[in-house]
Amino acid sequence: MASSLEKDMASSSVPGQFVDARGMPSDDAVARTLKETSSPLGIASRPKIVDFTARFRERRRAHVLAAASRVGIVLAVVAAVAALLWVALFSPVFRLEVSGISVSGQNAWVTTSQVMAIASKQAGRSVFLVSSSDVVDQLRNIPGVTGATATKHLPNRLVVTVTAQRPVAMLRTSDGTLTAVDSRGRVLNSVSDTSSSGIPVIDVTDVKSALRRNAIKETLAILSSLPESLRQRVSSVVTKTQDSITTGLDKGKYTIIWGDASDLALKKAVVNTLLSDSTALGSHTEIDVSAPTRPILK
Incomplete structure (x- = not known):
């Protein structure tokens, strides 16, 4: 009964009045700190401290890695395109040889040798660089030729057809x-x-x-x-x-x-x-x- 009365008196004390410290509620600072710094699993963890210098270094490192990745992709694309161009324009796979040129439509007045003399000028280069129009233009200048076509066939063939007339x-x-x-x-x-x-x-x-x-x-x-x-x-x-x-x-x-x-x-x-x-x-x-x-x- 007395202790209850003492508590009531301590809680209703006024300024300047004597207060018995034994009746005041206690504050366990250690327990409160452990509670505030504990992880979701209940394990005490160290309060997080932001290191702005380390953060800046991490961002800079990320930017460098991203730039290096982009440069690597560009270099890979350039290398692939260069390889394709080399294969298409310079490799033997698509190179036109004289043996890959066929001629039809010639007659006694317009000979195969005349046609080949023009078509064979395209030999030694990639079939993609062969100029069919140049071949046709030159063939039409042969006396007796009234028409001509030059068709490229992959990987390395050229089919030449002429329309040769008999003498008028x-x-x-x-x-x-x-x-x-x-x-x-x-x-x-x-x-x-x-x-x-x-x-x-x-x-x-x-x-x-x-x-x-x-x-x-x-x-x-x-x-x-x-x-x-x-x-x-x-x-x-x-x-x-x-x-x-x-x-x-x-x-x-x-x-x-x-x-x-x-x-x-x-x-x-x-x-x-x-x-x-x-x-x-x-x-x-x-x-x-x-x-x-x-x-x-x-």
Whole structure:
């Protein structure tokens, strides 16, 4: 009873009044410190102290590692690209050799050696660096070539195809020499073991001067436009002037007066119609289509 009274008196003490320290609540500082510094597992831990110098060093180290990682990635990509470029452009895998070039479409007048002389210039380089357009442009300059293609095939092949025509005409000089020319008036190869049968012959004084004449140019234009079946029937050609070009067919059986090379589509249609219709042609042997809308039969 007394102790209860003493506690009440101590708790209700006023300033200046005597207080018995034995009645005051105790504060265990050690227990409180252990409680505040204990880990979730109940084990006492040391209060965390932030070391800003160490923190700065850690961040700097992280930045250095990140930069080094980025540089490493860039170097790896550059090395991979360089390796691919080397393989594609310089390795033997994609290198075009002469043995990897194939040619087709050539004939006696446009030879394989002529085509290979141009295509083989691309040998020794990567197929990716081969210029197909250069090959085609040069091939089209060969007399007798009317078309050409050059196709690359991986890993190291080039397929060249040319469209080679037979001579449009043979120019015959007074000494009997025959010179084959194409539709553009370019001189073809001299071929000794190939028959010129079915190729129209034009008598000229001199080949070079003849090829500069408009009459010869017009004649070549007419002959090159004829279908092969009709051109093979041409047995003679007269080119006195560029407006009076005349061809003989079937060893002189028929004579076609073309005039010049204008309106060729209509002129050929009229000639083909008359030659294929014996009733319309009748006994006439001369067809004048110099004015194709008003053909004259004689």
